[in-house]
Amino acid sequence: MKIYNPQQLSELDKLTMSIKGISSLNLMETAAEKATTELLSILPSSTPVVVLCGMGNNAGDGFAIARLLNQQHYQVEVFWLKFADQLSADAQANYHRLPAEVKVTEIDETQTNFELSKQSNYIDCIFGVGLNRPMPKFVQAIIEDINQKKGLKIAIDVPSGMYAHQANKPNDIRFKTDLCLSFHAPKLSFFCSENAAFLNDFKVIDIGLVEDHNFSTPLTCHYITQNDLLKIYKPRQQFSHKGSFGHALLIGGNTGMHGSVILSAETALRSGVGKLSVHSNAITNQVLLTRQPEAMTTNIDEDLSLNLAEVLLKDFDAIGLGMGLGRTAEASEIVSTVFKNIQKPVLLDADALYVISKNEALRRQISPKSILTPHKGELKGLIGDWQTSYEMLDKVKAFSHKYNVIVVVKEAFTKVVCGDQVFINTTGNPALATAGSGDCLAGMITALMAQSYESLNAAILGVYLHGITADLALSQESQESFLASDISKFLGRAFKYFECEQN
Ligand SMILES: NC(=O)C1=CN([C@@H]2O[C@H](COP(=O)(O)OP(=O)(O)OC[C@H]3O[C@@H](n4cnc5c(N)ncnc54)[C@H](OP(=O)(O)O)[C@@H]3O)[C@@H](O)[C@H]2O)[C@@H](O)CC1
Numbered sequence: 001m002k003i004y005n006p007q008q009l010s011e012l013d014k015l016t017m018s019i020k021g022i023s024s025l026n027l028m029e030t031a032a033e034k035a036t037t038e039l040l041s042i043l044p045s046s047t048p049v050v051v052l053c054g055m056g057n058n059a060g061d062g063f064a065i066a067r068l069l070n071q072q073h074y075q076v077e078v079f080w081l082k083f084a085d086q087l088s089a090d091a092q093a094n095y096h097r098l099p100a101e102v103k104v105t106e107i108d109e110t111q112t113n114f115e116l117s118k119q120s121n122y123i124d125c126i127f128g129v130g131l132n133r134p135m136p137k138f139v140q141a142i143i144e145d146i147n148q149k150k151g152l153k154i155a156i157d158v159p160s161g162m163y164a165h166q167a168n169k170p171n172d173i174r175f176k177t178d179l180c181l182s183f184h185a186p187k188l189s190f191f192c193s194e195n196a197a198f199l200n201d202f203k204v205i206d207i208g209l210v211e212d213h214n215f216s217t218p219l220t221c222h223y224i225t226q227n228d229l230l231k232i233y234k235p236r237q238q239f240s241h242k243g244s245f246g247h248a249l250l251i252g253g254n255t256g257m258h259g260s261v262i263l264s265a266e267t268a269l270r271s272g273v274g275k276l277s278v279h280s281n282a283i284t285n286q287v288l289l290t291r292q293p294e295a296m297t298t299n300i301d302e303d304l305s306l307n308l309a310e311v312l313l314k315d316f317d318a319i320g321l322g323m324g325l326g327r328t329a330e331a332s333e334i335v336s337t338v339f340k341n342i343q344k345p346v347l348l349d350a351d352a353l354y355v356i357s358k359n360e361a362l363r364r365q366i367s368p369k370s371i372l373t374p375h376k377g378e379l380k381g382l383i384g385d386w387q388t389s390y391e392m393l394d395k396v397k398a399f400s401h402k403y404n405v406i407v408v409v410k411e412a413f414t415k416v417v418c419g420d421q422v423f424i425n426t427t428g429n430p431a432l433a434t435a436g437s438g439d440c441l442a443g444m445i446t447a448l449m450a451q452s453y454e455s456l457n458a459a460i461l462g463v464y465l466h467g468i469t470a471d472l473a474l475s476q477e478s479q480e481s482f483l484a485s486d487i488s489k490f491l492g493r494a495f496k497y498f499e500c501e502q503n
């Protein structure tokens with residue numbers, strides 16, 4: 001699914017109005033009706049509702065919602081924050097449609113002396129996607145005040161104070177939102193970690209906008225949905241055999257980090273790879289074969305670099321490199337040997353990322369379309385530091401272009417970056433914040449690459465399934481008790497999502 005910037009959304013609004021022959025006021029009414037339907041299921045009718053309105057079209061939504069909630073017998077009051085001389089035309093129309101029993105309290109910078117009732121729920125329609133500069137001080141003060149209050153806080157389209165598609169300053173005041181009802185698509189800022197304290201959850205409200213359009217600025221952001229993945233997912237054919245699903249090699253699990261590559265191996269095997277070899281040391285091999293006899297081993301020595309070139313002569317379909325590899329000279333040699341001998345895309349995780357972060361010459365040797373899976377700490381080694389998620393994304397895009405690689409930025413909303421294109425993953429939960437879960441992801445993506453998924457598709461499908469395992473697990477596990485090794489246990493049910501939809 002696409003994520004639009006405010007300009008693209010406005011183009012879609014206009015296109016929808018011309019194709020469907022409806023006015024902007026009609027579109028606003030649809031938006032308000034759909035939002036109100038959601039609100040009715042969330043807001044108890046026994047608690048008064050304060051609708052905070054501004055001066056733009058977001059306020060128009062607010063006036064309409066106040067009217068519709070009043071019709072449903074809610075006790076509604078409007079706080080009208082008059083930060084401009086004129087209401088937008090559609091907001092004005094909806095202001096005049098307010099019934100007399102909805103009290104409107106007007107507030108501007110000269111008259112901020114007002115009382116908020118002790119027990120209310122709040123609907124924020126002060127600013128939507130139109131916020132383009134810091135909010136007036138009196139608006140900030142009111143939002144700060146309401147942020148301290150109890151009561152549900154619902155934002156319409158975008159929490160006020162949060163720019164929809166650009167970075168906020170760290171101390172910017174933003175409406176502290178329990179739920180944002182966002183029209184047509186989520187906004188990019190919802191997925192930025194610096195906004196986490198201001199947005200607990202969001203729900204997309206379909207207001208019937210058309211989808212296809214040649215935008216004046218290219219569309220670059222998407223969030224990954226199951227529907228998108230159904231187009232990517234390759235069901236197994238009846239006459240397929242293990243050779244149809246590739247032979248993957250995982251390299252890692254050095255002394256002290258034996259478990260890392262074992263976790264990768266387990267999830268690789270459970271992600272459908274035909275054959276799996278693991279290049280590690282003697283202790284790792286022993287434990288691996290006890291846990292996962294399906295895996296093959298390629299090394300009997302303590303040193304992983306000795307026979308690696310020879311091992312690589314075998315034509316592996318995918319290679320995953322770096323999990324528990326260590327940060328020694330030997331690790332650099334291993335990465336270098338892989339780059340010299342392999343022209344296919346490879347997956348680079350953990351210590352392989354550390355090695356290339358220290359060596360520009362090695363970075364230049366990465367095969368095109370390779371996948372890098374850094375968490376934010378590892379990412380800093382690759383692109384340097386950043387102030388905001390937007391700056392981080394710009395730097396990752398530049399890195400992706402420069403080295404022709406796909407970068408999977410692992411975080412709560414993992415971002416898969418391929419050139420200018422950003423794909424955001426929304427599956428998963430904090431249960432995954434546990435040692436080894438990144439190793440599991442590396443194994444899964446390597447297995448998908450071995451099964452001939454193009455690199456970008458393997459990365460997107462991998463992060464989605466990885467998150468689903470943790471979402472499914474919560475019916476049986478708590479976020480605290482979930483272990484990385486549980487990921488492979490839930491992979492069967494995760495893949496079933498796709499199998500069921502295909503049939
Ligand atoms: N179009 C449609 O069909 C539909 C639209 N819908 C709704 O419209 C919303 C977008 O409406 P919007 O563009 O009017 O923006 P909104 O955020 O309400 O107001 C911003 C206003 O404030 C101004 N301004 C900006 N920053 C400022 C600041 N710091 N301090 C002071 N002023 C500031 C800015 O004007 P400016 O001064 O920049 O000229 C502008 O006038 C969207 O989020 C959705 O809720 C839905 O009904 C569905 C159908």
Ligand SMILES: Nc1ncnc2c1ncn2[C@@H]1O[C@H](COP(=O)(O)OP(=O)(O)O)[C@@H](O)[C@H]1O
Binds near residue numbers: 427432434435436437
């Ligand atoms: N709060 C969260 N919500 C969703 N996914 C998360 C969350 N925290 C961590 N994850 C996921 O868990 C994985 C952690 O990877 P990583 O930090 O490399 O772990 P490790 O190095 O221990 O293997 C990433 O895929 C990340 O996206």
Ligand SMILES: [K+]
Binds near residue numbers: 124126155157158
């Ligand atoms: K809002």
